[in-house]
Amino acid sequence: MASTEQVAVASSLLETLILSSPARFKEAFGMDPPPPLPKFHEEYPKRAGWPRGVDVAGSRKYLWEAYEHARLHPWMFEIMMSNDKYSPSPGDVLKRLNGAVRLSWYTDSSRRPYDLCPPIRDLTSGSVPAYDSRISHAFGNQAYRTDALVRGTAHVAAGFVDMGILLAAKLQDDGTKSGPLRFVGFERSAYAVAKTLAIWEMIAGLEEPSNSSALARAVLQVWFSTTWTRRTSSLFQAATRSALRRRGGTCGDVVRGLLEHWSDSRGVTLRRARSQWLHQRPGGADRSRIAKFTQLRDRLAAATYELTGSVGVVSGGGVGDSADLVGSITFFDNPDGTPPLADVETVFETIPAHRQVEAATARDSTVFDAIEALHLENIEKLIRWGRSGDVVVELHHKAVEDAVAQIAALHPWTMSWSNILDYVDPRDFHELARACSIAGDTIHFAYSMNWITEVYGTMIFDYPTEVRKKLLVGTREAIDKIFKTKPPGCEFRFHDRFRLPIPGNPINTTAWILAQQYFRPWLRRWFGYARESGDGSWKVGNAELCVLNPASKHGDLTTHFTWTYDLDVAFHALYGTVDHAGGDPLADPA
DSSP states (O other): OOOHHHHHHHHHHHHHHHHHOHHHHHHHHSSOOOOOOOOHHHHHHHHTOOOTTOOHHHHHHHHHHHHHHHTTTTHHHHHHHTSTTOOOOHHHHHHHHTSSTTHHHHTOTTOOTTOBOOOHHHHTTTOOOOOOTTOBOSSOSSOOOOOEEETTSEEEEETOTTTHHHHHOEEEOOSSOOSOEEEEEEESOHHHHHHHHHHHIIIIIOOOOSOHHHHHHHHHHHHHOSEEEHHHHHHHHHHHHHHHHHHTTTSOHHHHHHHHHHHTOOOBOHHHHHHHHHHSSOOHHHHOOGGGBOSHHHHHHHHHHHHHOOOSSSGGGOOOOOTTEEEOHHHHOOOTTOOOBOSOOOGGGSSOHHHHHHHHHHHTOOHHHHHHHHHHHHHHHHHHHHHHTSEEEEEEESOGGGOHHHHHHHOOSEEEOTTGGGGSOHHHHHHHHHHHTTTSOOEEEEEESSGGGGBTTSSGGGSOHHHHHHHHHHHHHHHHHHHHSOOTTOSOOGGGTBOSSOSSOHHHHHHHHHHHHHHHHHHHHHHHGGGGSTTSOOEEEEEEEOOOOTTOSSGGGOEEEEEESOTTOOOOGGGTOOOOTTSOTTSOOO
């Protein structure tokens, strides 16, 4: 990556060209020059002021890097990609393939769009890349999808990370069952299990506080924020002690060690938390989303979040921090040997983009405040469920493949898989999923983030120059139309909040457009492997691609799907799916 100084010089030169000859710009790019990007690195300290405890010099540098790298995107990238001499960097190719294993397949000169890479097991004589256990996740890096869970049944969450599926779920009756929903999670990460145990103890186990709104805000901070109030810190440590008393004998040594360490923590100062947050993560050039927003208030709120990592501690998205704030124990005080937290997660990824903008429009608030409000509503819902006994939660520090008999004995009515399928050969996955649901009736939910690595044609640099040029123009036109049109029955437009054209790398925006035509062929092949397990039967309820979210780093290309191996199961609105008796959800649109 070019240095920020080099990018600043190139941006100034291109900006001079734009200002001196808009007609030449329009001739080159097929549209009028965009309005200048607001200088948010200058407007932030003037309009918001610096948050308490931040490194001001480091924060200035972060915002300047973010501004300069977004200033003339996507134009600088488009100039490069429209050139006959353009070729992707080795890093871009390896990122596109998620490693080097598929490289020989990808570089085969006979490769054509829609070609599917064989499963990795077939390329490596049996080995399959495992999930990276060297990192922990503070929370999920995918928008939580609203699925229906049913009272009186068991839901098994494999690789649950943070219980996000329960946070976003609807709890319903099907008219035939009674009793609570039994939510049973299995997760390899001891950190995820320990943190989620503590959160559920706060939700359902502590006798105080009686004010559910205050408790919900404390849970919100523990779940997502690098900054807590002292009251939240006290509640969290009480919850860890309660979890140790109630579950310490069954949660396993590593999980118990984390809970004990957190319960004994002397706390984290605000200054330490904010220093570590800013300096141990990628700079503004790589992870900032501030430039994506059109409204000043959204840019200020996004900048505050990026500089502090704070969620649920400041009303209105401002920076008026209270002296009562401290650092998050789960972010910054973990035992030696705990895998470090991933450095690119953002709360902007946890709710679908259309719901963010819809809620911000309805509340006349910032997008960030809308995200907080939506999460608080769902957390208050969890508090009602947990304290009324409508939901009981059991969490196990165990890989799902080591718990097949235990899961099958639960007779799960529904089962969520996160993106475990990205790390398991499809033939093995279907055998595993069938074994977990051998009693029948089970509906499965899963998503794939890595499917694009297996399909040729999902990235712009898979194509020759003339096709790239058409893709760049076509993508801008398509996204412009989507963002400026109100969705059916809605009173908002994405462009009310997000800048056009999206100031980012067109590799990402073109990939979202391309994914629309490629994810179903991949799914047809993936489900085709189900024929090689059990009796070969399977049925799909729905399949969809995520809504484009300019503030996301991970989720735009994720495909979600719902299926069963029991042909007697009828999908219906209860599960957020529809029966496709007259059609195939995996068929390409007409």
